[in-house]
Amino acid sequence: MKEEKITKKIKELKDSINGPVRLMEVCGTHTVAIFRHGIRDILPKDIILLSGPGCPVCVTPIKDVDMAIALSRLDNVILATFGDMMRVPGSKHSFYDAQAEGAVIRIVYSPMDALKIAQENRDKKIVFFATGFETTSPSIAGTLFEAERSGADNFYIYSAHKTVPPALKALLDSDDVRVDGLILPGHVSTIIGSRPYKFIVSDYRVPSVITGFDAGDILEGIMMLLDQLASNNPALEIQYKRAVKEEGNQKALSMMYEYFEPCDANWRGIGVIPQSGLKLKDTYSR
Secondary structure (H helix, E strand, C coil): CHHHHHHHHHHHHHHCCCCCEEEEEEEHHHHHHHHHHCHHHHCCCCEEEEEEEECHHHHCCHHHHHHHHHHHCCCCEEEEEEHHHCCCCCCCCCHHHHHHCCCCEEEECCHHHHHHHHHHCCCCEEEEEEEECCCCHHHHHHHHHHHHHHCCCCEEEEEEEECHHHHHHHHHHCCCCCCCEEEECHHHHHHHCCHHHHHHHHHHCCCEEECCCCHHHHHHHHHHHHHHHHCCCCCEEECCCCCCCCCCCHHHHHHHHHHEEEEEEEECCCEEEEEEEEEECHHHCC
16 A cells, blocks of 8 residues: 555656656666566656666676686686676676686685685685675675685785766766666665765755665655655655665774775776775785
């Protein structure tokens, strides 16, 4: 019943807004959830949902895939990676292709699994292909802490991390991207909170809502965006209050920025976005 009421309210709000409304879901998980729940089918036809750049697998550039494959082919090297990276194409090969040709590549479910491989194979160099947004970066920083504590000096990472707010700024600065509102990522925001997104409203006056992943969450987030548009009062709101705080997860952020610092990063299909990546601090270059 709640979802039916929200859907009815969405229609009422849309009727009060002239012309089509273009909303972008930034997060790839939102894109999947919107498809799975059939959200597009129950929205008014002139509410257009656009998919943003929020899939770390999709935005990992060819150069990083090629570099990781080259590392995997070195003597005494084992490359560890999340399974969803295995089919991502490089310039000539994917990780699956390289593995079939003899490269030693292992799928792991967490960075700690990669560290365990290093601890069990002291005669090998284990390179973890560290991809993801702010959601995974703290856990990788924690793994580096544990690697140091346990003396696993054969454990390395190749950092291909990306951060969301700089990518949103680049999109909003682009003449090719026109959106009326942003459905902001829930998982990333559990780590960084809402504060890093304030520029979206202050500088661009684009309505924004941090949204959860259930059908009701997404519909409510869309309703909140339409309410902002109908009242011409852009704001930054948190729909996903059960998981996201304004200040984020300070412990996770502290761990992340102990080991990593911002750097320019190349996004597949977009190009280089200033200060949108995370690299290991020189202190930990070893």
